[in-house]
Amino acid sequence: MWSFFARDPVKDFAYEILPDTQEKSGLWTLHRGKRKTNGEPVSVFMYEVAQGTDQQTQLAKAAFKRMKTLRHPNILAYVDGLETEKSLYLVTEQVTPLATHLKAQAEKGGSGELEVSWGLHQIVKALSFLVNDCHLLHNNLGLWAVFVDRAGEWKLGALDHVAPEQGDPSGALLPAPKTVYPDMEKYDPPEMPNSNTGEKWAGEVWRMGCLIWEVFNGPLPRASSLRSLGKIPKALVPHYCELVGANPRARPNPARFLQNCRAPGGFLSNSFVESNLFLEEIQIKEPAEKQQFFQDLSDNLDSFPEDFCKHKVLPQLLTAFEFGNAGAVVLTPLFKVGKFLSAEEYQQKIIPVIVKMFSSTDRAMRIRLLQQMEQFIQYLNEAAVNSQIFPHVVHGFTDTNPAIREQTVKSMLLLAPKLNETNLNQELMRHFARLQARDEQGPIRCNTTVCLGKIAPYLNAGTRQRVLISAFSRATKDPFPASRSAGVLGFAATHNYYSVTESAARILPTLCTLTVDPDKTVRDQAFKAIKSFLSKLETVSEDPTKLAEIEKDVASSAQPTGVSSSWTGWAVTGVSSLTSKLIRNTPGGPEAGGPAENSGPDQATSPTSATDGAPTLEVADNDDEPIGDRWDDEEDWGNIHIIDSVITQFSFVNLIKR
Incomplete structure (x- = not known):
């Protein structure tokens, strides 16, 4: 009990x-x-x-x-x-104690002036609060009295000697620091022990000067060392000298010291301090001010400390999106901060927000998500892509704005490896067939053809045999020259998926019609493609035993593995060599299937029986190919470029207005 x-x-x-x-x-x-x-x-x-x-x-x-x-x-x-x-x-x-933090940052090459400027700003603000608002004196300010949290924020602690400026009304006087720690006497101002000379804050700001000296120069050996500036930045020197001036009456109030250092050109006048001050008051800022802040923040983040980005900026970005209707403007800084996170942290903090963003009806939000997909696609699992992201993305294929349609097509290069059987081989092919045949924008029709050639390794064998030849043949009849070029290059990039019979009966006749194309670039590419396919036919004619080797990928449903980060370079930059990237990323592998009947792209929605899964890309190195199958990437295919004119013609301003 x-x-x-x-x-x-x-x-x-x-x-x-x-x-x-x-x-x-x-x-x-x-x-x-x-x-x-x-x-x-x-x-x-x-x-x-x-x-x-x-x-x-x-x-x-x-x-x-x-x-x-x-x-x-x-x-x-x-x-x-x-x-x-x-x-x-x-x-x-x-x-963490400030001394420990500074040592750790120095070992990592950190603790630059930006971080120190904000840290000093915080400590002076705390000191001003004690002196001017609470009428208290800290009496123990120094390196040992400052602590740093996970975000790199400096906090004033060591409140052991805090006392009212007029003395304790109860009459209980706290012992002076030096009576407890004799080695602290060097931090006392020169007018001690006569504390009645000067303003009430004179001793506080003197110790603030000692703190500044130690932050930049290390432990203070003796009081006379304060005369040597050491590594104190030039912008801070005149204000530091005021703090440790011999005349206690001339030492500034902490609030005035802060104001002086915040003047233009002052040590506390920089983008990092301004960003921190804005974040502290973000809840009372106007929407237009928040929008401008987040736009400017993206450019500044590269110079900001990593811990600050992770623990202070990121929560504010997430809150701004969740509750502040910040919209697409938070995306660029959000993804920049995301680079500092571990895979687990990214999954916990960023991915749920991204998934939610895809359901937004904000067009600017949607197009920026698509443009920056390369930064987060690796963190998206297949289940989330197929059930929560792809159903929203496909609406972009039918959007009235051409910029969104074009960017949606390009995003398929990254999403294709994670799409399931139905979404990839049926739903996506249905949209591609409609875009390639009916879209009024030539660049979109062209990019649809290019994207189809690039994702061909992910399609199952049945879909490839029904779709590819008819789709590329249709592209060769497009009135837009770049689309006709893309059709020729599509055949070239996927040459290993066609049987000898298909090459002779369906592909070569199509290519031959392009030898009289009005555009010389198209004619030149057609001749080179014809020579390549003829070389393949001639090889089999001379040695029929090589047929199996040449057709080994025709019925293949092998899953490519490993995605190259530069694979989508053409889609991002808008101007680069198509065939080089197409052909270098045409892997193959074994499985069953056979030649399909000639069918148009609009028939590509029929169900197939190939394998499910979310394949990834493997860059093939075809050193064993016959000489006729090799392509000179620079000489043969270096002149074809993707046109991104749709994006440039339809700016974000127009996008939002629509």
Whole structure:
């Protein structure tokens, strides 16, 4: 019975202190910890009463009380606490001592002036809050009093010596820091111990100057070292000199010091500080201001610290999309920040947002998602692509805006390896047949033909035999010259999927009609393609035993593996060699099937019996091909270019207006 009331309160504490993680921080020992219920990481400051003096215990208890009552974004946040006869426990957000952080960043080549500028801004803001709003003096400001959270934000801690500026009305005076730690005397301003000379903040800003010196130069050996500027940036020097000036009455109020450093050209006047200040007030900003901010943010992210991007910018981007109607403007910075995440973090934080974005009716959102798909396609699993993304993407094939139709076609290069049997061999072929035959935009018809040639390795054998020849033949009759070129190159790129009989009876007659094409580029390509197919026929005629080798891929339904990141280069840049990329990415493999009857592209929706799956691409190196089957990528096919005129003619402004 009595044992129930005598339970150890430490055992019932909601936080667990992790072993071997202690680090000395003034009176306290800093430990890493976690919440027992959900494993949330925290920091635990512990003070052992038995190991301290009465003065130190008095200071620790004073800090414990102050932590509960002082709330400010730039002051170390109190989460929980426990006070027993033996120990004091202070639980805060997860932080690292500034000295440890600076050392770790220096080893990684980090801690540039941008990060330090924002960190100093935060500490001066906290000091100004204490002095001007709370009428309190910190009395213990220094490198040891600053902590850094996961986002790289600097927090003011070590509240052991905080006291009212006019003294404690209860009459209980806290011991001065140097009476507890004699080595801290070097941080005292020269007018000490006569503290009545100068403004109330004179000693606070002097110690702020000491902190600045140590941030850039390391531990302060003696007070006289403050005269040597060392590595303090030039933009900060005049303001630093005001802080450590001999005349205490001339030292600026923390608020004025902040204002001076924020002036144009000042150390605290830069894109990083401006971005942070905007993010802190983003909830009260106008929609137009948010739009402009996110547009500018994308250009600045490359120079911002990685932890800041992951832990501060990313949550704001996700919130802006989820609740702030930010729309497509968040996509570019979102994907830039995504590069800093692990695969697991990307799956948890970015992918759910992307999936939701695809269901948006915002056209600008849709087209930017399609344009930037290469940045996130690797993180999308096949189930999500087929059930949650592809059903929304296909609406782009019938969109009235040509830019969206064209970008939807190009996106299939990335989605094809993840599409299932029905979506790839039936649904997609149905849309391709309609676009190639009926779209009024020549570049879209052309790009549809090119895309069909590139995704041919993913189609099952039955679909390939029904669709490819009729689709490329149709392209050779297109009034748009680039489409006719794409038809010829489509035959060339997929040459290994045609039987000798098909080559002789269906492909060569089609190519021969192009030898009198009005466009010389088309004629030249047709002649080269004819020579290649004739070489194949001649090889079999001379040695019939080679027929099986030449037709080994005709009935193949092998799944290509491995996707080349540059595979879709033509679709992104809009101007590059088609055949080079088409032919280099034409793998093959074994399986059954046979020649199909001549059928138009519109008949490509018939069900097939080939294998299911989400194949990926394998770049083939056909060193064993007969000489007639080899293509000179640079000489033969270097003159054909994809036209991206649809995208340039229809800007995002027009897109949004429509």
